[in-house]
Structures are given as C-alpha cells and as structure tokens.
Amino acid sequence: MNECLPPFTLIDPVIFQIGPFALRWYAVAYIAGLLLGWRYMVALSRRPKLYVPQGVPPRGTPFNVEDIDDLLLWVTIGVVGGGRLGYVLFYQFDAIWERPLWIVTGIVEGGMSFHGGLIGVALALFFTCRNRKLDLFRVGDAAAVVTPIGLFFGRLANFINGELWGRPTDVPWAMQFANDPLGACRHPSQLYEAALEGVLIFAVINIATWKFRSLARPGMNAGLFLLIYGLSRALLETVREPDRHMPEALQGYVTMGMLLSIPMIFIGAWLIWRAWKKGPVPAPAVRETGKTEKA
Structure with missing residues (x-):
C-alpha cells in the first residue's frame, strides 16, 4: 500500500452524548447552514437596490422577513425529508423492504442525498410562493445565493464523518479513512466538493448578485447555481x-x-x-403582508 496521510481524527464526529442522545457535527452542519442561510435571505429582503438595474430607483423587494420566516420551516422539512428519501430511492432502494425502520433511525448516522434535498427545497419554494403570492423565480434566486453555505458545511461534515470518500489515488495529499475496510489511499473528495460546491458557487453567485445585479434578472441566480453545481458534481464524480x-x-x-x-x-x-433574453426586470414593491402591490 502506498504511503498517504492518516485518517483525519482530530474532530470526533460526536460532539457530546448523553445517554442515547448524541449531538453530531453532521447535525450541526445542517443547522448552521439553515440558520445562516435564513439570516442572509433576511438581509437580501432589505436590499431593494439589488432587484433593479443600476441607475433605476428601487421600488421594493419581492419578499419580506415574514415570508422568509415562513419559508425556513418548509425548507428545513424539504432538506431533511427530501434528502433522506432521495438517498433511499437513489442509493439504498432495497432498504424500503429489507430494513424500513432504518430509513428513519439511520438518519443520525448520515445518509442524505443532495439531489433529493434539492427536490424537497424546490417543492418548499413552490408551495410557499404559491400560498404567499410570491414570484417563484425571484425567491429561488435569493435561495441560490445562500444555499452554498449549507453545502460547504455539509461537505465538511462528510469529511469529519469519514464518509463519501474518493477513489484510490497516489496524489501527495491522498489520505486514508477510518471507515474504509480496504484502508486505501484515497482522494479527500469531500474537501474538493466543499471547495467547488460551497466556496466556488458562493463566490460566483454573490459576485453576480452584488456587482452585476443578477437579482434583477429573474431566474439568473437559480440557473447559475444549477449549472455550476451540475458541472462540478459531474466532474467530481470522476474522483469520488x-x-x-x-x-x-x-x-x-x-x-x-x-x-x-x-x-x-x-x-x-x-x-x-x-x-438573459428577458433582460433586467425591476421587482414590484411588497406590502407588509408579503403580497405584491399592483403597478
């Protein structure tokens, strides 16, 4: 076996445990991503200038704090429920009849699908926007600004858990993972994903938002997120x-x-x-109820 970095064990996956209850970094990563994303979206709801082209007087924002507070609950359900169901359907389908109870109880050990979580979040956005009479594209664009935060923390949690490792390799930074029965030297692909899916996408979309006013082009940020994530994930699958x-x-x-x-x-x-084809479209003003005013 080639020499490589030892398993990363500086951080215990379990922060503390009291009886059967154990708080894991995996859970903290999800909580941190959701809370930081929520606060960032609240900040975006208070920046009307971002939703109009440069030089155009702002009219308001397409959603308010009350809308975001309501969205947080449903997005949390979408992330957790969709992520777990997606993992089972896409990667552990046999568990449906072989160990159905594990589908729920096994969530504390990890086992979440990003694509399943994305579907859950998309449904949460759709129904929240329909119920509160909001523009789905504009709310989705704001969600795309903050989503990479959760992805970054989630991938770091995967690394701490020693899961979703990469393929065997002889690169100088290859490392072993304690849960790997082969004990092979592998790509730390979780860190690659944290860099591309978290840092890179966050940087690109935030530059587009704050420098180029992409929130004035409904659907642009959501498109950037989906495109860059899809390309990054497809590329990273070659070393995962x-x-x-x-x-x-x-x-x-x-x-x-x-x-x-x-x-x-x-x-x-x-x-x-x-x-891009539609061009910048100034956002309508929003009343305190979260419903758009007539022009």
Whole structure:
C-alpha cells in the first residue's frame, strides 16, 4: 500500500452524548447552514437596490422577513425529508423492504442525498410562493445565493464523518479513512466538493448578485447555481468512490451522481438563457403582508 496521510481524527464526529442522545457535527452542519442561510435571505429582503438595474430607483423587494420566516420551516422539512428519501430511492432502494425502520433511525448516522434535498427545497419554494403570492423565480434566486453555505458545511461534515470518500489515488495529499475496510489511499473528495460546491458557487453567485445585479434578472441566480453545481458534481464524480447501486452495464462509465446532475445542467442553462433574453426586470414593491402591490 502506498504511503498517504492518516485518517483525519482530530474532530470526533460526536460532539457530546448523553445517554442515547448524541449531538453530531453532521447535525450541526445542517443547522448552521439553515440558520445562516435564513439570516442572509433576511438581509437580501432589505436590499431593494439589488432587484433593479443600476441607475433605476428601487421600488421594493419581492419578499419580506415574514415570508422568509415562513419559508425556513418548509425548507428545513424539504432538506431533511427530501434528502433522506432521495438517498433511499437513489442509493439504498432495497432498504424500503429489507430494513424500513432504518430509513428513519439511520438518519443520525448520515445518509442524505443532495439531489433529493434539492427536490424537497424546490417543492418548499413552490408551495410557499404559491400560498404567499410570491414570484417563484425571484425567491429561488435569493435561495441560490445562500444555499452554498449549507453545502460547504455539509461537505465538511462528510469529511469529519469519514464518509463519501474518493477513489484510490497516489496524489501527495491522498489520505486514508477510518471507515474504509480496504484502508486505501484515497482522494479527500469531500474537501474538493466543499471547495467547488460551497466556496466556488458562493463566490460566483454573490459576485453576480452584488456587482452585476443578477437579482434583477429573474431566474439568473437559480440557473447559475444549477449549472455550476451540475458541472462540478459531474466532474467530481470522476474522483469520488463510484456508487455500488448502478446497473452492471453502466458501472465504470457513469455514476448516479452524474445522471442526477445532467437535468440540473440543462435546466440551469435554460434559466440563464431565459433570464438573459428577458433582460433586467425591476421587482414590484411588497406590502407588509408579503403580497405584491399592483403597478
């Protein structure tokens, strides 16, 4: 076996435990991502200048603090419920009849799907916007600004847990993972994902938002998020340990992560094209109730 960095054990995955209750960094990562994202969206709800082209007087923001507070609850349900169900359906389908109770109890050990969580969040956005009479594209664009925060913390938690490691490699920074029965030297792919899915996407979308007023182009930020994430994930799947649940004919060629990212790439590209074609559209003013005023 080639020499490589030892397993990362400086941080125990369990912060503390009292009886059967254990607080894990994995849970804290989700909580931190949701709370920081919520506060950032509240800040965006108070920046009307971001929703109009430069030089155009602001009329208001397309959502308010009350809307974001309501959205937080449903997004939390969407992230957790969608992420877990997506993991089971995409990666552990046999568990539905082999160990159905584990679908719920096993969540404390990890096992969440980003693509499932994304579907859950999309449903939360859709129904919240419909109920509160909000523009789905504009709220989705603001959500795209803050989502990379949660992705960054989530991937760091994957690294601390020693899960979702990369393929065997001989690069100088290869490392072992304590949970790996082979004890192989592997890519720390969780850190790659934290960098691309978290830092890179956050930087690109925030530059677009604050420097180029992309929130004035409904659908632009959501498109950037979907496109960059889809491309990044497809690329990172080449160094991430392949899924064991793909049909035998596809193993070695594509992974489930690649297949699930393809629709994201096309939808993201379409949203960017649509937003660019329509051009900047000043956001309508918002009353205290969260409903848009008539022009």
